[in-house]
Amino acid sequence: MSADTASAASLEHLKRILGEVADLKHAEAVLDWDARVSMPPAGAEARAEVSATLTRNSHERFVADDVGELLGELDGLDTDPDSDEAALIRVTHRLWERTRRVPSELVGEMARANGVAVAAWDQAKAASDFASFAPHLERQLELKQRYIECFPEIETAYDVLLEDYEEGMTTTEVVTVFDRLKEELIELVERRREDSADDQLLRGPFPVVLQQEAGRRVLEAFGSDESTWRIDETPHPFASKPGVGDIRLTTHTDENDLTSLFSTMHEFGHGIYEYDVDSSYARTPLGAGASSALHESQSRTWENLVGRSPGFWRWFYPQLQTLFAETLGGVDEVSFVRGINAVRPGLIRGDADEVTYGLHIILRFELEQELLAGSVSVHDLPEIWKARMQDYLGVEVPDDARGVLQDMHWAVGLFGYFPTYQLGNVISVQIWERAVADLGNLDERFSRGEFSSLREWLREHVYRHGSKYPPRDLLRRVTGSDLDPDPYLRYLHAKFA
Numbered sequence: 001m002s003a004d005t006a007s008a009a010s011l012e013h014l015k016r017i018l019g020e021v022a023d024l025k026h027a028e029a030v031l032d033w034d035a036r037v038s039m040p041p042a043g044a045e046a047r048a049e050v051s052a053t054l055t056r057n058s059h060e061r062f063v064a065d066d067v068g069e070l071l072g073e074l075d076g077l078d079t080d081p082d083s084d085e086a087a088l089i090r091v092t093h094r095l096w097e098r099t100r101r102v103p104s105e106l107v108g109e110m111a112r113a114n115g116v117a118v119a120a121w122d123q124a125k126a127a128s129d130f131a132s133f134a135p136h137l138e139r140q141l142e143l144k145q146r147y148i149e150c151f152p153e154i155e156t157a158y159d160v161l162l163e164d165y166e167e168g169m170t171t172t173e174v175v176t177v178f179d180r181l182k183e184e185l186i187e188l189v190e191r192r193r194e195d196s197a198d199d200q201l202l203r204g205p206f207p208v209v210l211q212q213e214a215g216r217r218v219l220e221a222f223g224s225d226e227s228t229w230r231i232d233e234t235p236h237p238f239a240s241k242p243g244v245g246d247i248r249l250t251t252h253t254d255e256n257d258l259t260s261l262f263s264t265m266h267e268f269g270h271g272i273y274e275y276d277v278d279s280s281y282a283r284t285p286l287g288a289g290a291s292s293a294l295h296e297s298q299s300r301t302w303e304n305l306v307g308r309s310p311g312f313w314r315w316f317y318p319q320l321q322t323l324f325a326e327t328l329g330g331v332d333e334v335s336f337v338r339g340i341n342a343v344r345p346g347l348i349r350g351d352a353d354e355v356t357y358g359l360h361i362i363l364r365f366e367l368e369q370e371l372l373a374g375s376v377s378v379h380d381l382p383e384i385w386k387a388r389m390q391d392y393l394g395v396e397v398p399d400d401a402r403g404v405l406q407d408m409h410w411a412v413g414l415f416g417y418f419p420t421y422q423l424g425n426v427i428s429v430q431i432w433e434r435a436v437a438d439l440g441n442l443d444e445r446f447s448r449g450e451f452s453s454l455r456e457w458l459r460e461h462v463y464r465h466g467s468k469y470p471p472r473d474l475l476r477r478v479t480g481s482d483l484d485p486d487p488y489l490r491y492l493h494a495k496f497a
């Protein structure tokens with residue numbers, strides 16, 4: 001057998017194993033979707049067992065020695081570095097090494113801690129009682145420290161966490177970008193304090209079934225179809241792809257606002273990225289978006305850059321007005337568009353506008369680093385949270401439910417994830433500027449209900465590549481530059497200053 005034939009056989013063998021691992025993960029995705037969308041609540045405990053078994057199986061299958069042996073055989077393979085094969089080997093090798101570093105005992109402990117802490121967080125938030133959640137947060141931080149210790153060669157502790165969501169991104173880089181944003185955002189919020197836009201007109205009532213109809217129309221115009229996509233209601237919206245040809249979104253519809261329409265467009269952005277990944281990458285680690293920030297850049301593109309643009313509403317407002325004739329009949333298009341773009345410093349990250357949102361993230365990013373470094377204690381966290389919300393946004397935090405307890409992330413051990421939300425905003429405008437340079441006036445196209453040229457451009461330049469390129473390389477290929485806050489700041493100033 002020649003070396004080439006041997007390598008081809010090894011690659012086929014590796015793909016077979018990766019396919020099995022991917023199938024187990026897809027099964028998990030269906031169970032997770034079911035647990036959040038349709039399972040009776042009493043099934044939670046039994047379901048946790050099923051999920052744990054699947055997770056263990058896919059983990060063990062992936063970290064097994066034979067995967068390492070196959071990767072070793074393939075290391076010397078003479079492939080074009082820009083080929084899909086080379087990318088598959090690179091991405092799998094990186095993932096395999098990172099996954100192997102963490103003892104399965106610690107993986108199990110972290111999974112159990114998440115289950116317990118999220119239940120405690122739920123109760124603590126309902127009662128606005130931080131003290132009852134504090135021991136769980138302490139425990140999560142202790143487990144994170146042990147996780148970080150699995151990567152002793154990485155000098156900055158926070159870099160270890162970032163690497164899980166944003167390959168190659170360093171804490172120093174994020175700090176540089178965020179420090180710049182922080183200064184400008186605080187100033188912009190200050191300047192918009194007298195924002196006269198009337199957002200009361202967005203308080204409804206907007207009957208739920210009609211909002212769902214509005215969401216369906218927008219999804220259809222963006223290019224989803226019922227043979228591949230579905231949308232359901234959950235308290236916390238998300239998007240999921242359990243397999244090729246199966247894109248599931250959720251939204252949360254409340255009669256008193258139009259948030260569900262924007263969260264539908266947001267989740268569409270996540271969904272379309274996954275949908276448009278080259279189908280030849282299916283059942284391999286290349287078959288998903290390149291990173292958390294790139295993913296978020298696309299949800300933000302469809303939610304904000306498209307969904308809050310004047311052109312989009314020139315097309316859609318007449319339809320919305322007809323659907324909600326009682327509430328919006330007397331509201332003209334210009335006032336409506338101003339209303340949905342009002343800047344209002346508030347307590348809740350999830351409700352924040354485009355300007356204040358970044359400051360919510362910067363606060364969390366800073367606190368995560370300080371908690372891990374021990375310079376802020378869990379005990380002091382609520383007070384520090386309140387003081388900084390006052391400094392950054394000028395708002396008074398009345399209780400911990402609307403303060404430090406509002407997000408679930410820390411309860412499920414997600415540290416290092418928050419910054420990717422704001423990096424996503426930054427990247428969204430970098431990519432957008434390129435799209436506009438290539439396609440010309442998008443607003444005019446949107447005003448005719450034409451979204452396919454943007455979608456096709458994004459498919460060609462971003463989506464179809466899946467995880468083939470490291471996020472930094474992909475961004476460079478698309479925009480010609482590295483992470484750069486300038487386009488985002490230009491956009492915010494042009495729109496809000």
Ligand code: ZN
Nearest residue numbers: 266270296299
């Ligand atoms: Zn998102």
